[in-house]
Amino acid sequence: MSDVSSRRSRGRPPGPGVDPEARREQLLDAAEAEIATHGTDFGLAGVASRAGLTRSAVYAAFADRDDLLTELTRRHTDRIIVGIASALNDVEEPRAQTRATVDVLARWMEENSRLAAVLAPRMQSGVGDSHVTGFLEQVLQVGFEQVGGNPRAAAPWARALVGAIWTTVAWWGKARTMDRAELVDHVTDLVWEGFAGAGGAGIRLPEMQLPISNEVRMLDVLEQ
Template sequence: MEAALTAIRRHGPAVSVAAIAAEAGVTKPVLYRHFSDRADLQRAVSERAAKILLEKLVPELGRPLPPVDRIRALIGAFLAGAEEEPELWHFVVHSQDPGPAGAAAPQSDVVAHNFELIAGMLTSLLTDNLRALGQDAGGAEAWAFGLVGMVYTAGDWWLQRRTMSREALVDYLTQLIWQGLSGPLQGAPLKKDAPEGS
């Protein structure tokens, strides 16, 4: 597994099985004694790579920070992990080698699993904060999935374009998220426009 990660870092997300085997100092048949097929190898490597990328994020969830600082820290940790391991990010997120019979790429399962994992942790965090403030926590899960999706897609866009610094992106996303959450966290009701003609 370590050899596979090294090969991805060296050769990029389109690394071949032969390159991974060479990095491990074995032949392809020996490599396949440990994995049933290429899709199994890619799934295992994607799981390990995703774990590396998440290791920076999870500790930030438990830090006792004011809400806006915690938001900034979470976004910063997520983007720092992606920036430090861009080849692993692209391997997990963008490799499109399908499984058997044209099935979805094995990485897509890993991305979906980790997306739900992060959103689940954020749901708990939002729920606890809202309840502690005596506010309605009914929207916590929807907000969590929306926030994770926004940061994930913005981060992917940024890694490919690099039109601003990581710090600037963290600031922009923090501002947008905090403005959206500060109302519910303070109990501000959603203002609904009156229907036309009323």
């Protein structure tokens, strides 16, 4: 038995363990590249190949394709939310804040057109984790309460805002009849008419604390 033990001890030592979080990030990077190439037709086999891994490594990190897309949506939602929060902190005048919000969403769609086609529907659904509309709903709720309006309007307004912007930018991505700045101006003009009519000119949002985690309720961030 001692001979067997000695022979085993002379074998190749085990390599370092895999960092699960690093592996997931590696696969999310690969998924982004696959979607940028193949759009909605991307597959997990292509993600594994691009990452230099096997399909079993993908399934060790994500339960299935839907699980991977959920995490990828969360990643980009975090980036968008931080971008919007930073933009809202940079300007104080409500109309300028509205334009900055429109521009953050339009810029993300312009720079990630194929990714947006896959992730945008997920970002628009529901409230909470990985939902851009959930974030905007809570920002609008604070604004409506501040001017004595109906905070229940925040939910439909958030969805109308995001839907209008993404529909318009999707059209613009193909038509390209103007530059992004002009597009954002036109959308802002339309959106602001509604906001101003509801007393939006009187809204003064408190500064948001950055960085923002998607585990933190946005109302808590706004109320700090």
